[in-house]
Amino acid sequence: MTSGRDDRVLPATRVLAVVIVPFLVVACVLLYLFPGDTGRWFAWEVKPRMTPLIMGSGYLAGAYFFTRVALSRSWHRVHLGFLPITAFTVFMAIATLSHLDRFDHGHVAFWVWTVLYLTTPVLVPLAWWRNRATDPASLEPEGDFALSRRVRALLAAAAAMQFAVAAVLLVSPATMIAIWPWRLTPLTAQVVAGWFALPSVVALMMAIDARWSAIRITLQSQVIGLAFILLGIAREWGDFDTSNSLTYAFTAGLGLLLVGLVALGALARGMQRRAASSALRR
Numbered sequence: 341m342t343s344g345r346d347d348r349v350l351p352a353t354r355v356l357a358v359v360i361v362p363f364l365v366v367a368c369v370l371l372y373l374f375p376g377d378t379g380r381w382f383a384w385e386v387k388p389r390m391t392p393l394i395m396g397s398g399y400l401a402g403a404y405f406f407t408r409v410a411l412s413r414s415w416h417r418v419h420l421g422f423l424p425i426t427a428f429t430v431f432m433a434i435a436t437l438s439h440l441d442r443f444d445h446g447h448v449a450f451w452v453w454t455v456l457y458l459t460t461p462v463l464v465p466l467a468w469w470r471n472r473a474t475d476p477a478s479l480e481p482e483g484d485f486a487l488s489r490r491v492r493a494l495l496a497a498a499a500a501m502q503f504a505v506a507a508v509l510l511v512s513p514a515t516m517i518a519i520w521p522w523r524l525t526p527l528t529a530q531v532v533a534g535w536f537a538l539p540s541v542v543a544l545m546m547a548i549d550a551r552w553s554a555i556r557i558t559l560q561s562q563v564i565g566l567a568f569i570l571l572g573i574a575r576e577w578g579d580f581d582t583s584n585s586l587t588y589a590f591t592a593g594l595g596l597l598l599v600g601l602v603a604l605g606a607l608a609r610g611m612q613r614r615a616a617s618s619a620l621r622r
Contacts, residue, residue: 345476347414353467357409363456364403372396372568375576383453384443390522390579391532393572398428398535401565408557416475420549421558422468424541429460431510431534439527480553483612487550491604495547498597502540509533521587522579539565539597552608559601566598 370381375392379385386392402425409418436443436457443450479485487495509516513529524532542562546555573580573591580587 346474347416347476348474349409349412349415349418350467350471350474353415353471354410356463356467357406360460361403361406361410363452364399364406368396368399368403370396371399372572379444381449383447383449384527386528388523388576388579390572390576391524391528393576394532394535394569397565397568397572398538400568401561404564405558405561408561412557414553415471416477416551416554418557419468419472419475420545420554421542421561422464423545424538424558426461426465426468427541428534428538429457429464431506431537432457432531433461434510435527435530435534438530442525442527479551484551484553485608485611487546487552487555492547492550495543499540499543499547502536502543506533506536506540509536519584519586521581521584521590552612556605556608559605563598563601563605566594566601570594570598 371378371386371392373396374381375386375389375396378387378392382392386395405418405421405425409421412418436454443453505516509529510533513524513526513533516529517524517526520529539562542558546559549555570591573594
């Protein structure tokens with residue numbers, strides 16, 4: 341391995357992760373534990389409560405991911421999450437600039453939100469761009485493997501479907517507001533778009549960089565977020581239009597996605613164990 345491909349996490353990348361984590365933790369606590377109090381604690385009053393629960397779940401997943409970045413010794417194990425987060429922050433910046441009048445400009449949370457989503461669309465991809473030169477672009481010597489073409493194709497298809505939903509939510513929020521399982525506003529529709537854009541790019545990146553060692557941490561982050569969203573759905577089922585077939589499609593889709601990611605993780609662990617056992621026999 342050359343000195344330029346030593347797989348290290350650069351100090352600037354680690355510092356960025358350390359700085360971001362506290363904001364994500366605070367946002368998660370406020371949005372997930374107190375979804376009915378956003379008018380008091382948050383940058384704007386978010387209604388109904390299902391929307392802040394989705395946001396809080398995503399911030400929890402992000403806090404886990406950036407904590408792993410801060411602690412990681414290997415860049416390639418965490419790199420996969422940076423471009424999905426870039427997509428998310430770009431969506432958030434667009435939503436913010438499109439609806440500045442909807443925010444509570446007298447609340448410190450508005451200024452924190454605005455600064456974060458005007459800077460992270462630059463800082464996160466910049467960190468990825470600078471750090472990518474350290475990636476050896478190879479499998480780890482022990483227990484690593486690449487996903488099969490079939491799994492990669494499934495991931496690419498999932499990416500396309502999720503990004504299509506995100507794009508319509510962003511570009512034509514009124515279209516989705518009319519059919520969405522719970523009540524949205526133009527602002528919350530575009531915010532929710534970001535939470536579809538992020539996993540869509542995650543799936544795409546998994547299809548592109550199929551190394552299990554590169555996928556594992558980001559996949560764990562996604563599992564955490566999905567699990568808490570599903571708990572939020574059970575908690576706030578009253579927010580949903582139960583006469584709308586998309587209510588059940590949305591819930592079932594998230595459930596199937598969670599099962600699929602957990603199954604992928606279980607399959608990968610089995611393959612690692614078999615690879616390790618085979619190496620010992622040799």
